[in-house]
Amino acid sequence: MPRIVWLLVAARAINRLGAFSLPFLTVLISTDFGASATTAGLLSAAFGLATIPSRLAGGHLAARLGRRRTIVLGLTGCALAQVGIAVADSLAAVAVFAVLLGLAFELYEPPSQGMIADAVGPADRVRAYGLLNAALAAGGTGAGLIAAALGRWDLRWLFVADALTCLACAVTLRFALPADRPGRGSAGHAGLPEPVHPWRDRALRALFASGTVFALVSLQITMALPLTLAHRGLRPSDAGLLFSASAVTIVAAQPALRLRRLAALPDSTALALGHALMAAGLAGYAPASGLPAFLAATVVWSLGDLLVLGRILGVVAELAPPGGADRYLAAYGVSWGIATVAAPITATQVLEHAGVTALWSGTAAVCLTLAAGQLLVVGPLIGAAGRPGAVPA
Incomplete structure (x- = not known):
């Protein structure tokens, strides 16, 4: 596997290691703000809805701004939204930051997956994406253990820890990934030959x-x-x-x-x-x-x-x-x-x-x-x- 594949796989594992806060969003809403189960469920659904335009925006921004910029933007946005949830003092503030988190949450995926597709030939893509899936699984295993430890202390610290892993990934990939080429398509081509639909x-x-x-x-x-x-x-x-x-x-x-x-x-x-x-x-x-x-x-x-x-x-x-x-x-x-x-x-x-x-x-x-x-x-x-x-x- 090329170096860039291993780099993205490792970054995804680190990021996934911190992605243990989302399952506790409804718990935080219910316990800290006394919201009903229905309200907590609606706010979680609002986060899910926001991830839909986020994924589409990730593909659009990768083509316009460049893949590295889009990846860094997405990870940084997630970190800021997570900190916002951690320090929020009202249910309305939590709702706003939950939606903002959803809007930033999927920006990372299209450019990172596209980089892997371009870095390896068709015959190796199954292995490359399999490694990415394995990284998510491995990170998820550790995430549960970290959540169990921090969650006994204060649920808000889960969101702080998640924000720190997002920022760590953003900084690492900002300096490790190849620079975006101005005026060129997201895949390194001299512009797209025709609009992609x-x-x-x-x-x-x-x-x-x-x-x-x-x-x-x-x-x-x-x-x-x-x-x-x-x-x-x-x-x-x-x-x-x-x-x-x-x-x-x-x-x-x-x-x-x-x-x-x-x-x-x-x-x-x-x-x-x-x-x-x-x-x-x-x-x-x-x-x-x-x-x-x-x-x-x-x-x-x-x-x-x-x-x-x-x-x-x-x-x-x-x-x-x-x-x-x-x-x-x-x-x-x-x-x-x-x-x-x-x-x-x-x-x-x-x-x-x-x-x-x-x-x-x-x-x-x-x-x-x-x-x-x-x-x-x-x-x-x-x-x-x-x-x-x-x-x-």
């Missing part, structure tokens, strides 16, 4: 649709797993152990992405396999009653998650025209913003009205539908676009 690409729209459902499933796991454990008579806090097991699985299984037989799979086949593994794992949650059963199911769906996240960003980058990777990755990434808003609603409503078994059986069925869609719909569209690694139409 991601939403006109049928293949990208199909990937976006399936990606939104995948993101919804991923975030539902985060939201619903602690509640599921409580319904089954286990401690909700044991979900932290399961999430750590997921992270360890994703990191430990990275070498599998380099296996010749797996790497040679067409993109649509690899994505379908990933969704099928997720279906198998999530189906295991439906009858599970003890922690060992939940642990085994977690390992299985985590392997599927590894396959999907390691492959999908490379597919999106290959769809983009020269110089358009930032815009394409930004457009695709909006799927996570939509899922951030929808997941808390779908997870809690299905769990409340249908129960644990129906929630996880239904989620597994959704993953199987995604697997079929990759082979029957997405693959042919990518093939029609003349992209490599696609299933022929």
Whole structure:
């Protein structure tokens, strides 16, 4: 892997190590300001909504201002918003800074993902994005431990610590990344040969649709797993152990992405396999009653998650025209913003009205539908676009 890939992966891990404050935003709103659960949920949803234009702005600014400037701007904006939340003395101030945090939160992603796409060839993108996913998983494991320590002291210090990691990343990348070239496109080309319009690409729209459902499933796991454990008579806090097991699985299984037989799979086949593994794992949650059963199911769906996240960003980058990777990755990434808003609603409503078994059986069925869609719909569209690694139409 080129140096710039390792640099971005390391920075992402450090940044993720500090990203433990967001799950406690609703707790802070409820405890420090006496807000109702409904109000706290609405403010969290407002943050999620703000991440949607943030992702699109990240792709636009990367093309206009340059990738390094956009990355530094996003990280610095996150740090300032986090400090604002930490020192806020009213619910209105917290709401303003939460929205500002959302607007800065996703600026980092399109330019960093675009840099990786340009730094490696198509054959190495699966490994490169797999490393990025592993960095997020590893950082998330440490983040939970730090949150447990600081959270016992004062929840506001979680936001201060998060701000410090954002600033550390901003300063490091400001001096370590290549300088932006004035008057040139974000990918180093002498301007874009023509305007980039991601939403006109049928293949990208199909990937976006399936990606939104995948993101919804991923975030539902985060939201619903602690509640599921409580319904089954286990401690909700044991979900932290399961999430750590997921992270360890994703990191430990990275070498599998380099296996010749797996790497040679067409993109649509690899994505379908990933969704099928997720279906198998999530189906295991439906009858599970003890922690060992939940642990085994977690390992299985985590392997599927590894396959999907390691492959999908490379597919999106290959769809983009020269110089358009930032815009394409930004457009695709909006799927996570939509899922951030929808997941808390779908997870809690299905769990409340249908129960644990129906929630996880239904989620597994959704993953199987995604697997079929990759082979029957997405693959042919990518093939029609003349992209490599696609299933022929």
